[in-house]
Amino acid sequence: MHRIVILGGGTGGTLAANRLRRTLSSSEAAITVVDQDDRHVYQPGLLFVPFGLAHLDEIVRPRGRQLHRDIDYLQVPIDHVDMEDRTVTLGDGQVLGYDVLVVATGAVLAPEETEGLTGPGWNQKAFTFYDPDGAVALAQALEWFEGGSLVVNVVELPIKCPVAPLEFCFLADWFLQQQGIRDKVDLTYVTPLDGAFTKPVASRRLGGMLQEKGIELVTEFNTGEVVYSDSPDAGGRLISYDDREVAFDLAVVIPVHNGAAYVGRSPGLGDELGFVPVDEHTLQSAASPHVFALGDAAAVPVSKAGSVTHFEGEVLAENVRRFLDDRPLDASYDGHANCFIETGFSKAMLIDFNYDVEPLPGRFPGPVGLPLMKESHLNHLGKLLFQWFYWHSLLPGRDIPGVHSAMPTAGKDRQQLVESEATA
Amino acid sequence: MTTDTIAGAQVELNDEGFLVDPSQWNEDVAVELARREGIDPLTDRHWEVIRFMRAEYEAKGTGPTVRVLGKTSGVPVKELYQLFPKGPAKLAAKIAGIPKPRGCI
Numbered sequence: 001m002h003r004i005v006i007l008g009g010g011t012g013g014t015l016a017a018n019r020l021r022r023t024l025s026s027s028e029a030a031i032t033v034v035d036q037d038d039r040h041v042y043q044p045g046l047l048f049v050p051f052g053l054a055h056l057d058e059i060v061r062p063r064g065r066q067l068h069r070d071i072d073y074l075q076v077p078i079d080h081v082d083m084e085d086r087t088v089t090l091g092d093g094q095v096l097g098y099d100v101l102v103v104a105t106g107a108v109l110a111p112e113e114t115e116g117l118t119g120p121g122w123n124q125k126a127f128t129f130y131d132p133d134g135a136v137a138l139a140q141a142l143e144w145f146e147g148g149s150l151v152v153n154v155v156e157l158p159i160k161c162p163v164a165p166l167e168f169c170f171l172a173d174w175f176l177q178q179q180g181i182r183d184k185v186d187l188t189y190v191t192p193l194d195g196a197f198t199k200p201v202a203s204r205r206l207g208g209m210l211q212e213k214g215i216e217l218v219t220e221f222n223t224g225e226v227v228y229s230d231s232p233d234a235g236g237r238l239i240s241y242d243d244r245e246v247a248f249d250l251a252v253v254i255p256v257h258n259g260a261a262y263v264g265r266s267p268g269l270g271d272e273l274g275f276v277p278v279d280e281h282t283l284q285s286a287a288s289p290h291v292f293a294l295g296d297a298a299a300v301p302v303s304k305a306g307s308v309t310h311f312e313g314e315v316l317a318e319n320v321r322r323f324l325d326d327r328p329l330d331a332s333y334d335g336h337a338n339c340f341i342e343t344g345f346s347k348a349m350l351i352d353f354n355y356d357v358e359p360l361p362g363r364f365p366g367p368v369g370l371p372l373m374k375e376s377h378l379n380h381l382g383k384l385l386f387q388w389f390y391w392h393s394l395l396p397g398r399d400i401p402g403v404h405s406a407m408p409t410a411g412k413d414r415q416q417l418v419e420s421e422a423t424a
Numbered sequence: 425m426t427t428d429t430i431a432g433a434q435v436e437l438n439d440e441g442f443l444v445d446p447s448q449w450n451e452d453v454a455v456e457l458a459r460r461e462g463i464d465p466l467t468d469r470h471w472e473v474i475r476f477m478r479a480e481y482e483a484k485g486t487g488p489t490v491r492v493l494g495k496t497s498g499v500p501v502k503e504l505y506q507l508f509p510k511g512p513a514k515l516a517a518k519i520a521g522i523p524k525p526r527g528c529i
Contacts, residue, residue, distance in 0.1 A: 156491055242505045242510060
């Protein structure tokens, strides 16, 4: 009997485990999932918490309950992986042997890596909505905010969901108008990139939207230090490595991300930041053929996003089965990503792209689908509805009708599609 | 894509001014590319970073990001910004004749 060990019981680990369980019987393979806690967070929901539009009890569920009953779930920290012995040593001393290891432990926030950020103003004057506690603390701060400069800062890429900080800006613009204080607030988006987003066409579109909403854009700003004011009435300053400064009364900071700490304790498994390099099409590690990775934990040239993890999951499950059967891997992930971008006032925009094709206008998944690269109420409803699909379709490893791993091209602007493929 | 004569050699540059073929690079090309970016002369410290970038590219197929450079090159991030102003990873990659780092995704 094959032994499959899956590290991480979040989006990637859960859907990989359930997908594998669907096609491998209990006599063919034992599947074990390990995670250190029992809080499975629907992470796209965190964006809405600071504005009182979602509450933690609606977006957090027990991890074990999302897994098929024939999957073993261990709630214990991971100490390290030994790829030569093909074992995982757990925090309680238990050692698990594996034939296939799936790394799905995501990314962790490292605010302490930015000088001064976790000083006396952390969670008082500067917040992050990228973890549940931070999102709740920020909700309280926004409720009491009376005006001044609100600065949203991405410290460095890669981060989870690179569009979420922009969505936060758009929603903040809406929220402050609802509060009747938009004219008392300078809203600024500070990014290390040379534009609003990474991909050129989408970057121009999103940059234009920031401008329309009166949100200032500061580019190529690499935050080296955060200095909090001694006065309780003043916030502080972001200082870049090249000595530029942005003052804030309230800062929303997306800290740098690393892979899980045990990756660094596992010889050969991860890169300098603790992410696991895998082949960008098969998701198999070059360091050991028995190791696969998906989701935020994987070092592949694609956004760290739930949709990416979902599409990778289909490919990963197929390749794990092929590997166990001694068949060549040929299931191929194309870098497909698909993101709803909440733009405020009950509207959202949708972007769809892969390794070779940047986000383009058109419709998704086909010519009569949701509008791409355009704000619409329909996309906002799609974003809200998605949470249902997440718990009931995506995690259990069922296919969502019309949405597949490979990026669809049928609904996309043909002229631009040809140009995009030509330059890739 | 444009063809340009740099330090007496014909090289292909992409729209952002990066060498299309890293094998067309040599030290004279680096000196000229740096001069065009306003870095003149290249000091030993610059060369340390440039050689590190090329070694990383040869080993991994992509250049490192600023944070990885700061952690692994032996040159602290603050100094990287002094050596290669604004975007050290991008600028050092350009002068080292390797593609723009893929970290920005």
